[in-house]
Amino acid sequence: MKITEKTKSYSAYLNGSTYLGTAAIELPNLESLSEVIKGAGIAGEINSPTIGHFGSLGMTINWRTVDPSAIRLAEPQLHAIDFRIASQTLDSANGQYSTDSTKISVRAMPNGLTLGNLETATQTGTSNTFEVNYIKIVINGKVVLELDKLNSIYIVNGTDYLAAERAALGK
Template identity: 45%
Template sequence: MMKVPEKLINFRVYKNGDDLIGVADIELPSLEAMTETTKGAGLAGEIDSPVLGHFSSMELVLNWRTLEKTNIELVSPDGVTLDCRGAQQVYDSGAGKYIVRPVKCVIRGVPKKTELGKLDVGTTTDTSNTIETTYIKISIDDETVLEIDKYNYICNIGGNDFLSLVRKALGLN
């Protein structure tokens, strides 16, 4: 018996937790570790060594169908908190039925790029906002599976905070 995750049924995007900002396709940030090449005596070549708990620039991209007041407001340099809430479809083979699993992604960051799109008769404008992500928290079934907070030295993956000893060494705890 197993639970087979199948698809995202649907989702909504909220600004500051409760203001629905519209319907968008979202490209979540890529997680690429910052690296430095290590080479020298004792190594048979080079190693691209990741910096513990540190990530390169992370971008969230919201792709909109039309030019709206809400996507223009996301240009403001004040920063933004977005709450993306979804429902995933999972097939429970033991029970022989579908179940719904909640997924939530909280993003904090600052606007980096806005494509106003194009004006063409009978088509979408393809407006988009790119948010430089400084904080991301993903919860599945109300369990935090990922939390990265660049300003507060948090890198929690699957319940393991990889930067806790770094915070302690820096006197931040």
């Protein structure tokens, strides 16, 4: 059995090739829009998710200083950002370690820039916040998740859960 243990290293790139620098990333949380369903035939309430529809997808990039990349990412335009990740994996059957490759691609619009604090011999706490409208996760060359809010695409492990919705709407 393969056990993914940890992120060994990662890097961030703008538009696929411009290295962004050293930063800590807070990736978005995917939380379905939902509605409480209750009534005849239901013993209580059900918080029913709307398949493929999600609330706001916030993302934060935390910098150690007022970095030029932080200023560039504050430009009011959609940014294509890739996070390339090397994960340490243990094969429990043979005790061998290997490295898995993950790529997370987002398209995000900036909605905040925190410049942080200035104090001698400390980090500033500079950060960018974004609204993500597209995210794609590829692990070892296989697309495992793709969400495109603007084009009604929600694919998980090869199944497009919004294909029928697009067809019903003539998209």
